Amino acid sequence: MHPNVWHGLTWPATDFSRVPYGVFTDRAIFAEEQERIFRGPIWINVALEAELPNAGDFRTSYVGETPIVVTRADDGSVHAFVNRCAHRGTLLVRGQGGNTKDFTCVYHHWCYDTQGNLIGVPFRRGLRGKGGMPPSFDLADHGLETLRVAAYRGVVFVTFRDDTEPFEDYADTVSLAYLDRMFHKPIEIIGYMRQRIPANWKLYLENLKDANHAGLLHQVPTTFGLWRNTQAGGSSMDKKRRHEVHYGYLDTDTEEDAANGYEGFTPYNATLKLNDASIVDYTNEWNDNISSEFLSFFPSSVFQQFANTLATRQVRPRSAAEFELFWTVFGYTDDSPTLRLARLKQNNLAGPGGVVSMEDGEVGRLAQQGIKRERTSHSVIEIGGKGPIEDQTTVITEVAVRGFWKNYCELMGAPVARAPE
Ligand code: FES
Ligand SMILES: [Fe+2]
Incomplete structure:
Protein backbone atom coordinates (compact mmCIF):
# COMPACT_ATOMS: atom_id res chain seq x y z
CA MET A 1 0.00 0.00 0.00
CA HIS A 2 1.12 3.54 -0.64
CA PRO A 3 2.04 4.68 2.88
CA ASN A 4 0.55 8.13 2.41
CA VAL A 5 -2.88 7.16 1.16
CA TRP A 6 -4.39 8.18 4.51
CA HIS A 7 -2.59 11.58 4.66
CA GLY A 8 -3.12 11.97 8.37
CA LEU A 9 -6.66 10.57 8.40
CA THR A 10 -7.38 8.41 11.43
CA TRP A 11 -10.37 6.73 12.92
CA PRO A 12 -10.59 8.62 16.20
CA ALA A 13 -12.64 5.99 18.10
CA THR A 14 -11.82 2.30 18.54
CA ASP A 15 -15.52 1.39 18.43
CA PHE A 16 -15.80 3.03 14.97
CA SER A 17 -18.36 5.52 16.24
CA ARG A 18 -16.51 8.29 14.38
CA VAL A 19 -15.87 8.16 10.61
CA PRO A 20 -13.57 10.79 9.04
CA TYR A 21 -15.31 12.31 6.03
CA GLY A 22 -12.22 12.18 3.84
CA VAL A 23 -12.93 8.47 3.34
CA PHE A 24 -15.93 9.41 1.19
CA THR A 25 -14.18 11.95 -1.02
CA ASP A 26 -10.51 10.98 -1.41
CA ARG A 27 -9.63 9.60 -4.85
CA ALA A 28 -6.50 7.84 -3.60
CA ILE A 29 -8.55 5.99 -1.00
CA PHE A 30 -11.09 5.08 -3.68
CA ALA A 31 -8.28 3.60 -5.81
CA GLU A 32 -6.93 1.72 -2.80
CA GLU A 33 -10.39 0.23 -2.16
CA GLN A 34 -10.38 -1.26 -5.65
CA GLU A 35 -7.27 -3.25 -4.77
CA ARG A 36 -7.68 -4.02 -1.10
CA ILE A 37 -11.44 -4.59 -0.96
CA PHE A 38 -12.83 -5.42 -4.37
CA ARG A 39 -9.79 -7.49 -5.42
CA GLY A 40 -9.35 -8.58 -1.82
CA PRO A 41 -10.66 -11.59 0.14
CA ILE A 42 -14.36 -10.86 -0.35
CA TRP A 43 -17.30 -12.44 -2.17
CA ILE A 44 -19.60 -10.25 -4.22
CA ASN A 45 -22.95 -10.95 -5.89
CA VAL A 46 -22.89 -10.49 -9.67
CA ALA A 47 -25.90 -12.44 -10.94
CA LEU A 48 -28.65 -14.92 -10.18
CA GLU A 49 -28.69 -18.37 -11.76
CA ALA A 50 -32.30 -17.70 -12.79
CA GLU A 51 -30.85 -15.17 -15.24
CA LEU A 52 -28.71 -17.91 -16.81
CA PRO A 53 -31.08 -20.84 -17.37
CA ASN A 54 -29.53 -22.06 -20.64
CA ALA A 55 -26.07 -22.89 -21.99
CA GLY A 56 -24.59 -19.73 -23.52
CA ASP A 57 -26.60 -17.32 -21.34
CA PHE A 58 -24.54 -14.47 -19.96
CA ARG A 59 -24.83 -11.32 -17.86
CA THR A 60 -22.43 -8.43 -17.43
CA SER A 61 -21.70 -6.95 -14.01
CA TYR A 62 -18.95 -5.30 -11.98
CA VAL A 63 -16.67 -6.10 -9.07
CA GLY A 64 -15.91 -2.62 -7.81
CA GLU A 65 -15.05 -0.76 -11.00
CA THR A 66 -13.86 -3.87 -12.84
CA PRO A 67 -16.28 -5.08 -15.53
CA ILE A 68 -17.17 -8.78 -15.27
CA VAL A 69 -19.03 -11.31 -17.41
CA VAL A 70 -20.91 -14.25 -15.89
CA THR A 71 -21.76 -17.17 -18.17
CA ARG A 72 -23.47 -20.56 -18.28
CA ALA A 73 -21.20 -22.94 -20.18
CA ASP A 74 -22.30 -25.92 -22.29
CA ASP A 75 -21.76 -28.32 -19.39
CA GLY A 76 -24.09 -26.26 -17.19
CA SER A 77 -21.32 -24.78 -15.04
CA VAL A 78 -21.26 -21.06 -14.18
CA HIS A 79 -18.12 -19.05 -14.97
CA ALA A 80 -16.98 -15.49 -14.40
CA PHE A 81 -14.20 -13.57 -16.06
CA VAL A 82 -12.96 -10.03 -16.39
CA ASN A 83 -14.68 -8.32 -19.32
CA ARG A 84 -11.39 -7.34 -20.95
CA CYS A 85 -9.99 -8.74 -24.18
CA ALA A 86 -6.65 -10.51 -23.65
CA HIS A 87 -5.23 -8.81 -26.75
CA ARG A 88 -5.19 -5.10 -25.99
CA GLY A 89 -7.67 -4.69 -23.18
CA THR A 90 -10.87 -3.72 -25.00
CA LEU A 91 -14.19 -4.28 -23.24
CA LEU A 92 -15.23 -7.59 -24.76
CA VAL A 93 -18.94 -7.95 -23.99
CA ARG A 94 -21.25 -4.97 -24.30
CA GLY A 95 -24.80 -4.64 -22.99
CA GLN A 96 -26.49 -6.29 -20.02
CA GLY A 97 -26.71 -9.88 -21.19
CA GLY A 98 -28.01 -12.37 -23.72
CA ASN A 99 -27.18 -15.77 -25.18
CA THR A 100 -24.19 -16.63 -27.34
CA LYS A 101 -21.99 -19.48 -28.54
CA ASP A 102 -18.83 -17.43 -28.07
CA PHE A 103 -17.58 -13.88 -27.52
CA THR A 104 -15.80 -12.00 -30.29
CA CYS A 105 -13.93 -8.78 -29.58
CA VAL A 106 -15.07 -5.90 -31.77
CA TYR A 107 -11.50 -4.66 -32.30
CA HIS A 108 -9.42 -7.47 -33.92
CA HIS A 109 -11.99 -10.25 -33.57
CA TRP A 110 -10.21 -12.49 -31.08
CA CYS A 111 -12.79 -15.07 -30.07
CA TYR A 112 -13.39 -16.72 -26.68
CA ASP A 113 -15.62 -19.60 -25.61
CA THR A 114 -18.15 -19.25 -22.78
CA GLN A 115 -15.55 -20.37 -20.25
CA GLY A 116 -13.18 -17.56 -21.26
CA ASN A 117 -10.73 -19.67 -23.31
CA LEU A 118 -9.24 -18.02 -26.39
CA ILE A 119 -10.36 -20.12 -29.36
CA GLY A 120 -9.63 -17.99 -32.40
CA VAL A 121 -7.31 -15.24 -33.69
CA PRO A 122 -8.00 -14.00 -37.26
CA PHE A 123 -5.00 -14.13 -39.61
CA ARG A 124 -3.14 -16.03 -36.95
CA ARG A 125 -0.78 -17.49 -39.57
CA GLY A 126 -0.70 -14.28 -41.60
CA LEU A 127 -1.16 -14.36 -45.36
CA ARG A 128 1.19 -15.72 -48.01
CA GLY A 129 3.92 -16.22 -45.47
CA LYS A 130 3.73 -12.69 -44.10
CA GLY A 131 2.35 -11.28 -40.86
CA GLY A 132 0.32 -13.06 -38.22
CA MET A 133 1.30 -14.33 -34.81
CA PRO A 134 4.71 -15.82 -34.08
CA PRO A 135 4.78 -19.65 -33.98
CA SER A 136 5.38 -19.51 -30.22
CA PHE A 137 1.96 -17.95 -29.62
CA ASP A 138 -0.25 -20.48 -27.85
CA LEU A 139 -3.99 -19.78 -27.59
CA ALA A 140 -4.06 -21.67 -24.28
CA ASP A 141 -1.87 -19.00 -22.65
CA HIS A 142 -4.17 -16.11 -23.54
CA GLY A 143 -7.60 -16.76 -22.10
CA LEU A 144 -9.59 -14.18 -20.16
CA GLU A 145 -8.78 -13.53 -16.51
CA THR A 146 -11.14 -15.75 -14.56
CA LEU A 147 -12.66 -15.30 -11.11
CA ARG A 148 -13.67 -17.95 -8.60
CA VAL A 149 -17.42 -18.57 -8.54
CA ALA A 150 -19.66 -19.77 -5.71
CA ALA A 151 -23.36 -20.30 -6.26
CA TYR A 152 -25.47 -20.53 -3.12
CA ARG A 153 -29.18 -21.29 -3.60
CA GLY A 154 -28.93 -19.87 -7.09
CA VAL A 155 -27.17 -16.66 -6.03
CA VAL A 156 -23.87 -16.21 -7.88
CA PHE A 157 -20.92 -14.73 -5.97
CA VAL A 158 -17.39 -14.19 -7.24
CA THR A 159 -13.98 -13.39 -5.81
CA PHE A 160 -10.65 -12.47 -7.42
CA ARG A 161 -8.60 -14.22 -4.80
CA ASP A 162 -7.64 -17.88 -4.61
CA ASP A 163 -7.26 -17.60 -0.86
CA THR A 164 -10.66 -16.08 -0.07
CA GLU A 165 -12.28 -18.34 2.51
CA PRO A 166 -15.06 -20.66 1.24
CA PHE A 167 -18.30 -18.77 0.57
CA GLU A 168 -20.27 -20.43 3.39
CA ASP A 169 -17.59 -19.45 5.93
CA TYR A 170 -17.46 -15.89 4.61
CA ALA A 171 -21.25 -15.53 4.68
S1 FES B 1 -8.28 -5.76 -28.44
FE1 FES B 1 -9.62 -7.43 -28.63
S2 FES B 1 -9.00 -8.39 -30.42
FE2 FES B 1 -7.60 -6.77 -30.24
FE1 LIG C 1 -33.85 3.96 3.11
Missing part, protein backbone atom coordinates in the same frame (compact mmCIF):
# COMPACT_ATOMS: atom_id res chain seq x y z
CA ASP A 172 -21.64 -17.03 8.16
CA THR A 173 -24.93 -18.20 9.60
CA VAL A 174 -26.88 -14.94 9.63
CA SER A 175 -26.45 -14.35 5.89
CA LEU A 176 -26.98 -18.00 4.98
CA ALA A 177 -30.22 -18.11 6.99
CA TYR A 178 -31.43 -15.02 5.16
CA LEU A 179 -30.53 -16.43 1.73
CA ASP A 180 -32.22 -19.72 2.70
CA ARG A 181 -35.37 -17.77 3.53
CA MET A 182 -35.34 -15.54 0.45
CA PHE A 183 -34.46 -18.30 -2.03
CA HIS A 184 -36.46 -21.12 -0.43
CA LYS A 185 -38.23 -21.88 -3.73
CA PRO A 186 -37.60 -21.24 -7.44
CA ILE A 187 -37.57 -17.60 -8.48
CA GLU A 188 -38.46 -15.77 -11.67
CA ILE A 189 -36.84 -12.51 -12.77
CA ILE A 190 -39.42 -9.72 -13.10
CA GLY A 191 -37.10 -6.98 -14.32
CA TYR A 192 -34.29 -4.56 -13.61
CA MET A 193 -33.99 -1.05 -12.25
CA ARG A 194 -30.94 1.20 -12.33
CA GLN A 195 -30.17 4.34 -10.42
CA ARG A 196 -27.14 6.61 -10.73
CA ILE A 197 -26.47 8.19 -7.34
CA PRO A 198 -24.02 11.10 -6.94
CA ALA A 199 -22.57 9.81 -3.68
CA ASN A 200 -19.73 7.65 -2.44
CA TRP A 201 -20.71 3.96 -2.42
CA LYS A 202 -19.99 3.64 1.30
CA LEU A 203 -22.58 6.27 2.17
CA TYR A 204 -25.10 3.86 0.67
CA LEU A 205 -23.78 0.92 2.70
CA GLU A 206 -24.14 3.08 5.80
CA ASN A 207 -27.72 3.82 4.78
CA LEU A 208 -28.44 0.11 4.39
CA LYS A 209 -27.03 -0.83 7.78
CA ASP A 210 -28.95 1.96 9.48
CA ALA A 211 -32.34 0.47 10.40
CA ASN A 212 -33.27 3.67 12.21
CA HIS A 213 -33.38 5.90 9.14
CA ALA A 214 -36.20 4.04 7.42
CA GLY A 215 -38.88 5.10 9.87
CA LEU A 216 -37.73 8.73 9.65
CA LEU A 217 -36.63 9.46 6.08
CA HIS A 218 -39.35 7.43 4.37
CA GLN A 219 -42.69 9.04 5.07
CA VAL A 220 -44.95 6.76 3.02
CA PRO A 221 -43.90 3.42 4.61
CA THR A 222 -43.89 5.13 8.02
CA THR A 223 -47.31 6.69 7.68
CA PHE A 224 -48.97 3.64 6.13
CA GLY A 225 -47.27 1.13 8.41
CA LEU A 226 -44.97 -0.90 6.13
CA TRP A 227 -42.00 0.08 8.32
CA ARG A 228 -42.04 2.19 11.45
CA ASN A 229 -39.73 2.76 14.37
CA THR A 230 -42.65 2.03 16.70
CA GLN A 231 -42.91 -1.54 15.36
CA ALA A 232 -40.99 -4.58 16.61
CA GLY A 233 -37.78 -5.50 14.82
CA GLY A 234 -34.07 -5.91 15.20
CA SER A 235 -30.64 -6.19 13.65
CA SER A 236 -28.39 -9.27 13.50
CA MET A 237 -24.79 -9.66 12.44
CA ASP A 238 -22.29 -12.41 11.74
CA LYS A 239 -19.39 -13.14 14.07
CA LYS A 240 -17.11 -10.64 12.34
CA ARG A 241 -19.88 -8.00 12.11
CA ARG A 242 -19.29 -7.55 8.42
CA HIS A 243 -22.76 -8.48 7.17
CA GLU A 244 -26.05 -7.36 8.67
CA VAL A 245 -29.73 -8.24 8.48
CA HIS A 246 -32.38 -5.98 9.92
CA TYR A 247 -35.98 -6.94 10.03
CA GLY A 248 -39.34 -5.57 11.07
CA TYR A 249 -42.82 -6.81 11.88
CA LEU A 250 -45.72 -4.67 10.75
CA ASP A 251 -48.93 -4.53 12.84
CA THR A 252 -46.91 -4.78 16.06
CA ASP A 253 -47.83 -1.21 16.97
CA THR A 254 -51.15 0.65 16.95
CA GLU A 255 -51.95 3.92 15.20
CA GLU A 256 -52.00 5.41 18.70
CA ASP A 257 -48.47 4.09 19.42
CA ALA A 258 -47.30 5.61 16.16
CA ALA A 259 -49.02 8.95 16.79
CA ASN A 260 -47.48 9.14 20.28
CA GLY A 261 -44.02 7.92 19.23
CA TYR A 262 -43.83 10.34 16.32
CA GLU A 263 -45.57 13.24 18.04
CA GLY A 264 -44.22 16.45 16.54
CA PHE A 265 -42.33 14.64 13.74
CA THR A 266 -43.48 14.67 10.12
CA PRO A 267 -42.51 11.08 9.13
CA TYR A 268 -45.78 9.82 10.58
CA ASN A 269 -48.41 12.01 8.99
CA ALA A 270 -51.95 10.87 9.75
CA THR A 271 -53.38 13.49 7.38
CA LEU A 272 -51.82 11.80 4.29
CA LYS A 273 -54.28 9.84 2.20
CA LEU A 274 -53.68 7.50 -0.78
CA ASN A 275 -55.99 7.54 -3.78
CA ASP A 276 -55.14 3.87 -4.32
CA ALA A 277 -54.29 2.21 -1.02
CA SER A 278 -53.48 -1.12 -2.71
CA ILE A 279 -49.85 0.01 -3.11
CA VAL A 280 -49.33 -0.49 0.62
CA ASP A 281 -51.36 -3.72 0.92
CA TYR A 282 -49.16 -6.43 2.35
CA THR A 283 -49.70 -10.16 1.91
CA ASN A 284 -48.03 -12.23 4.63
CA GLU A 285 -46.24 -14.94 2.65
CA TRP A 286 -43.68 -15.90 5.33
CA ASN A 287 -44.36 -18.17 8.26
CA ASP A 288 -42.03 -16.13 10.51
CA ASN A 289 -44.26 -13.01 10.18
CA ILE A 290 -41.26 -10.82 9.28
CA SER A 291 -42.71 -8.21 6.92
CA SER A 292 -39.45 -6.62 5.74
CA GLU A 293 -35.87 -7.79 5.92
CA PHE A 294 -32.69 -6.35 4.43
CA LEU A 295 -29.34 -8.11 4.17
CA SER A 296 -26.31 -5.96 3.42
CA PHE A 297 -23.51 -8.32 2.57
CA PHE A 298 -19.96 -7.02 2.88
CA PRO A 299 -18.75 -5.17 0.99
CA SER A 300 -21.47 -4.15 -1.48
CA SER A 301 -24.17 -6.76 -2.15
CA VAL A 302 -27.73 -6.26 -0.97
CA PHE A 303 -30.71 -8.59 -0.68
CA GLN A 304 -34.10 -7.14 -0.01
CA GLN A 305 -37.52 -8.28 1.05
CA PHE A 306 -39.46 -5.08 1.59
CA ALA A 307 -43.08 -6.05 2.13
CA ASN A 308 -43.79 -8.20 -0.97
CA THR A 309 -40.89 -6.89 -3.03
CA LEU A 310 -37.88 -9.14 -3.58
CA ALA A 311 -34.68 -7.84 -5.12
CA THR A 312 -30.93 -7.98 -5.17
CA ARG A 313 -29.10 -4.69 -5.38
CA GLN A 314 -25.57 -4.45 -6.70
CA VAL A 315 -23.70 -1.36 -5.55
CA ARG A 316 -21.34 -0.47 -8.41
CA PRO A 317 -18.82 2.24 -7.53
CA ARG A 318 -17.98 4.64 -10.37
CA SER A 319 -15.78 7.17 -8.63
CA ALA A 320 -15.29 8.50 -5.12
CA ALA A 321 -18.40 10.61 -5.64
CA GLU A 322 -20.73 8.37 -7.69
CA PHE A 323 -22.10 4.86 -7.85
CA GLU A 324 -24.71 2.94 -9.80
CA LEU A 325 -27.33 0.95 -7.95
CA PHE A 326 -28.43 -2.03 -10.05
CA TRP A 327 -31.63 -3.81 -8.98
CA THR A 328 -32.62 -7.30 -10.07
CA VAL A 329 -36.28 -7.67 -9.15
CA PHE A 330 -37.86 -11.10 -8.86
CA GLY A 331 -40.80 -13.13 -7.61
CA TYR A 332 -41.39 -16.85 -7.16
CA THR A 333 -42.34 -19.05 -10.07
CA ASP A 334 -45.53 -20.07 -8.25
CA ASP A 335 -46.74 -16.49 -7.60
CA SER A 336 -50.48 -16.05 -8.06
CA PRO A 337 -51.39 -13.25 -10.51
CA THR A 338 -52.62 -11.21 -7.54
CA LEU A 339 -49.37 -11.57 -5.63
CA ARG A 340 -47.29 -10.80 -8.74
CA LEU A 341 -49.31 -7.60 -9.27
CA ALA A 342 -48.77 -6.64 -5.62
CA ARG A 343 -45.01 -7.13 -6.08
CA LEU A 344 -45.00 -4.90 -9.14
CA LYS A 345 -46.94 -2.13 -7.43
CA GLN A 346 -44.75 -2.21 -4.35
CA ASN A 347 -41.60 -2.20 -6.48
CA ASN A 348 -42.82 1.05 -7.93
CA LEU A 349 -43.10 2.37 -4.39
CA ALA A 350 -39.71 1.02 -3.29
CA GLY A 351 -37.62 1.66 -6.41
CA PRO A 352 -36.06 4.77 -7.87
CA GLY A 353 -39.28 5.68 -9.71
CA GLY A 354 -41.20 5.69 -6.43
CA VAL A 355 -40.38 7.35 -3.17
CA VAL A 356 -38.23 5.04 -1.04
CA SER A 357 -35.05 4.54 -3.07
CA MET A 358 -35.39 8.02 -4.54
CA GLU A 359 -35.15 9.29 -0.96
CA ASP A 360 -32.12 7.11 -0.17
CA GLY A 361 -30.40 8.40 -3.32
CA GLU A 362 -31.21 11.98 -2.43
CA VAL A 363 -29.79 11.75 1.10
CA GLY A 364 -26.64 10.20 -0.40
CA ARG A 365 -26.36 13.21 -2.69
CA LEU A 366 -26.98 15.61 0.19
CA ALA A 367 -24.35 13.90 2.37
CA GLN A 368 -21.79 14.05 -0.44
CA GLN A 369 -22.52 17.77 -0.84
CA GLY A 370 -22.30 18.42 2.87
CA ILE A 371 -18.87 16.79 3.25
CA LYS A 372 -17.40 17.90 -0.06
CA ARG A 373 -14.43 19.79 1.42
CA GLU A 374 -14.13 17.86 4.69
CA ARG A 375 -11.34 15.50 5.59
CA THR A 376 -10.63 14.91 9.28
CA SER A 377 -13.99 16.12 10.60
CA HIS A 378 -16.21 13.14 11.22
CA SER A 379 -19.68 11.69 11.67
CA VAL A 380 -21.13 10.54 15.00
CA ILE A 381 -22.51 7.00 15.06
CA GLU A 382 -24.00 6.30 18.47
CA ILE A 383 -27.66 5.40 17.88
CA GLY A 384 -28.12 2.03 19.56
CA GLY A 385 -25.09 2.61 21.79
CA LYS A 386 -21.32 2.85 21.76
CA GLY A 387 -18.70 0.23 22.54
CA PRO A 388 -19.21 -3.41 21.54
CA ILE A 389 -20.88 -4.03 18.17
CA GLU A 390 -23.77 -6.27 19.19
CA ASP A 391 -27.05 -7.56 17.75
CA GLN A 392 -30.04 -5.35 18.50
CA THR A 393 -33.69 -6.08 19.31
CA THR A 394 -34.89 -2.69 18.12
CA VAL A 395 -34.80 -0.89 14.78
CA ILE A 396 -33.79 2.36 16.48
CA THR A 397 -30.14 1.51 15.90
CA GLU A 398 -27.20 2.17 13.60
CA VAL A 399 -24.80 -0.14 15.45
CA ALA A 400 -24.26 -2.29 12.33
CA VAL A 401 -22.78 0.72 10.53
CA ARG A 402 -19.85 0.44 12.95
CA GLY A 403 -19.46 -3.23 12.01
CA PHE A 404 -19.03 -2.23 8.37
CA TRP A 405 -16.27 0.24 9.29
CA LYS A 406 -14.48 -2.24 11.51
CA ASN A 407 -14.14 -4.67 8.61
CA TYR A 408 -13.40 -1.91 6.11
CA CYS A 409 -10.54 -0.62 8.25
CA GLU A 410 -9.10 -4.10 8.69
CA LEU A 411 -9.00 -4.73 4.94
CA MET A 412 -7.75 -1.24 4.12
CA GLY A 413 -5.07 -1.21 6.80
CA ALA A 414 -6.56 2.06 8.02
CA PRO A 415 -5.12 3.82 11.04
CA VAL A 416 -7.50 3.35 13.93
CA ALA A 417 -7.02 5.09 17.29
CA ARG A 418 -5.60 2.86 19.97
CA ALA A 419 -7.81 1.79 22.81
CA PRO A 420 -7.02 3.66 26.03
CA GLU A 421 -4.64 1.65 28.25
